[in-house]
Amino acid sequence: MTTLKDVAQHVGVSISTVSRVVNNEATRSVNPETRRKIWDAVTELGYQPNKWARQLVKGGQNAPSVAARVGCIVAVTQNKYNHPYFSGILEGIEKGLVDNGYELAYVQTGDDLRNPATLHRILHENVADGLILVEGLEPSLYEMLRKSVPYLVGVDVSDPGIPRVTYDRVEAAKAAVQHLLDQGHKRIAFIGGSGLSQDMVKEKRYRGYREALREAGIEALPEWILNSHWDVETSYQITKELLQSGKKRPTAIFAASDMMAISAMRAANECGLRIPDDLAFVGIDNIEMSAYSSPPLTTVHIPKFEIGSIAAKTMIDYIHGKYPLPVKISVPFELKVRASSVSESKS
Template sequence: MTTLKDVAERVGVSISTVSRVVNNEASHSVRSETRRKIWNAVTELGYQPTKSAKNQEGDKKHPAVGSPVGCILAVTQNKYNHPYFSGILEGIEKGIAEMGYELAFVQSVDDLRNPAVLNRILYENTPDGLILVEGLEPDLYAQLKKRIPHLIGVDVSDPGIPRITYDRVEAAKVVVQHLLQQGHRRIAFIGGAGLSHTIEKEKRYRGYREALWEADISIDPDWVIDCGWDVEKSYQRTKELLKNKENRPTAIFAASDMIAISAMRAANESGMRIPDDIAFAGIDNIEMSAYSSPPLTTVHIPKLEIGNIAAKTLIDYIGGRYPVPVKISVPFELKIRQSSVKEPRNS
């Protein structure tokens, strides 16, 4: 039978260090690389960690190591290849692994429309905790919150659970203020309504609106485009917008890089030069934004860090280390490129 001593000898550490890791005690005092080696040795040697006396008595501050947790992404498809969500997912997976836990599943919104998948999460293999990346429809969210002991939200509005986010209103304002500083006063918006089903409540639209109001610029309703976060609709609607040569904007702020890049294609095909005839800016700083033609001005969102923080916050939450729901807001950074200025200031 494999013992703690066997694992310790395999890794080259003390028995007490192995014990702290497998019992999730003072794990922050053990380097992540050492923890990884210990768990590798546990797997290779077939060691079965036993619950400590405190865990057997139900001490919630020391949950069983390896307890399953899950992740749900509010994206309809391509959850591993989506240029925004995949970065967050990578951070979640790394953070969960570093803490010695298991990511039992990653599901998308489309996956949850399958009753068998939803039933498995809610009733058959219910995880100890769940990370929800962006919001879900209220009925579905209520079911998850009722059944799953611990929820963490990434860009979720519910103040009743711990949340990791960035200030979307302020990020949008910073982008639009940059366009204003370049001399633009005729600025259009392209985005989507989201779960609110009304674009006026969407945070990035609110930031756009506030920046224009503060500059004493009225909003032309014809320049506010709800493309439903669909890149094809963004492309088509931008083409329609630019047909009117007598009343068209000189700049477009898109609520994501993906829809900004598709809108830029529409401008190019309409014979407009970027940024001479029309400027563009987005949000997310996906990898492709630096390689669009021209490179896209955007806001860098630390996607990997958001996922990592969410993972570690969930484990701490399961362990009872947060008596009340916390809200952690990460910083963002404006990246100025050639789509909005003739000479780049930052890459």
Template sequence: MAVTLHDVARRAGVSIKTVSNVINDYPHIRPATRTRVEEAIAELGYTPNLTARNLRSGRTGAIALAVPDLALNYFAELAAAVIAEAESAGFAVLVEQTGGERERELELLQSPRRKLTDGLIFSARGMGQEDASRLDVPYPLVLLGERIFDENVDHVTMRNVEAAQAATRYLLGSARRRIAVVGAHRGEVVGSAGLRLRGYREALEEAGIPSDPDLITYADPWHRFNGAASVRTLIETGVAFDAVFAFNDALAFGAMRALDEAGLRVPQDVAVIGFDDVDEAEYSIPSLTSVDPGRAWIARSAVGRLLERITAPEAAGPPRLLLADFRIVERESATAGARGSGA
């Protein structure tokens, strides 16, 4: 027969209410009592009836995460980090992929599936500022990314402009002057591509170097094949460049492949820096210098903020904008003083 609360209470020598308080992590329990109950739970192999608990609390015990593209390592690793953070708090995660398409994102916000979860962490790409009113939803919501700026929604994001400035300055600091961009989006202002392009241009202006439109290549989606195609086009058209700033690591991996095919050495002939610092960056050949935009912090902060909204909405306060710190992780593809070495 299944072990019950009564069994645990008898083994621990406490009331059923005390066992329930321990299971629900009630704070005002004496440490010795908590230990005794936890030992009884372990000895008997008791498993709480989560369905009954959720019915009592009005919660499902699950949250949703919606991202544009799980084929991109950044979003796959972000999803893994969100799942780990949520599980540590006793919540499951339902992961959905939107393809970054506006209609799918709008449908997701109103989907009946939202009733299966207690809240949503949402990385929007297709929606625009004109869709901000659609974020007024009857459940806890935390936004990721840059697409929607709305003071009425919690928003966890990265410092795209500042990080792109830092990446460009890093390349300029190793005497690179013809820095090609891989991954711009035509006409985009708000969004990762638009903000990173802005940071790149501001860093060039700060250094007194004019931005050359011939050095800006466009790629969407940000997959390896587009990174390779962009660099092949630069080489075929004879555009001179001595560095590549790829707007994500997948584009950078493709760019390095194309450079290798052309007989150009990385970093001696062309330095390469990526963005996202995915796990693969450490193991590519050469290993990839990249911007770590604070992915782990973003996952931790997004889950924490959403759970505040779910479990203690009256104490969560007004919506907040949370910005992650970033750092440049130096590896072999772009290193200080590497220009010309090994010639």
């Protein structure tokens, strides 16, 4: 069955662009040539917008009892739908909806909602029956959505009042740092971001890093806490600055995402350091690129597709009244040990 992602990959654009074209959204312009290519791909691949709603009208046997429309909002501000972490979750959400007779009505980002026309359309003109929120939103936006959309399901959100799918970020980070401790490292730096709270202390992966060090009786130096604001280029720059500063250098770095870890590894290479002998690295997410970095990156695997698929199924069950109370579903994670943290002599 053809999905939005299939059309997007065929044309070479983002899922959001395809969604805007097939849903005739006028809130953001799409190049006429791109629009033509999308409709050509829709015809060629056999994608059918709103297929399940039409099937319901015809009395299709596999149609849902209610023609529910499910939207998705991703709280990502960079790389949008090509983001190697969030794209896996989006793929799982769309597949989970399609397999159960629903369709992903639209995909927007937190930044998109800052456009008054887009926000008005979602709240008043094109209101979905259900909305899957991938990571947190600003409180004011979140409250507006809660008042307008009947069913909300969260992925890695903190509100206990709605069904949630998540993984234990604190324990995942602790597993990553514990691996470095097991390799004999005591001087371990951290690269991450502060998120919506703008407070690094509240960030769960940072908390896991600090807890692992505290339990090992180690205190991290303040200059080894690098806030990249989740930006890959900033991660590269601040890592290079640290390594060239002449100050006491860490022997290992835990990065709160693989993307930041890989850019920091480039900085280490450019500074003439050997990985992992001079400086070891561990990331988190296990994006596809992490297995092909130089050297391959040790990371914590997060089941991104499964998280999205479970969120979709949870939404469908929620719409059909199967959850009298909000549920929290936690998925497991797994450490993937590769050459960025273990030298050949130890492997």
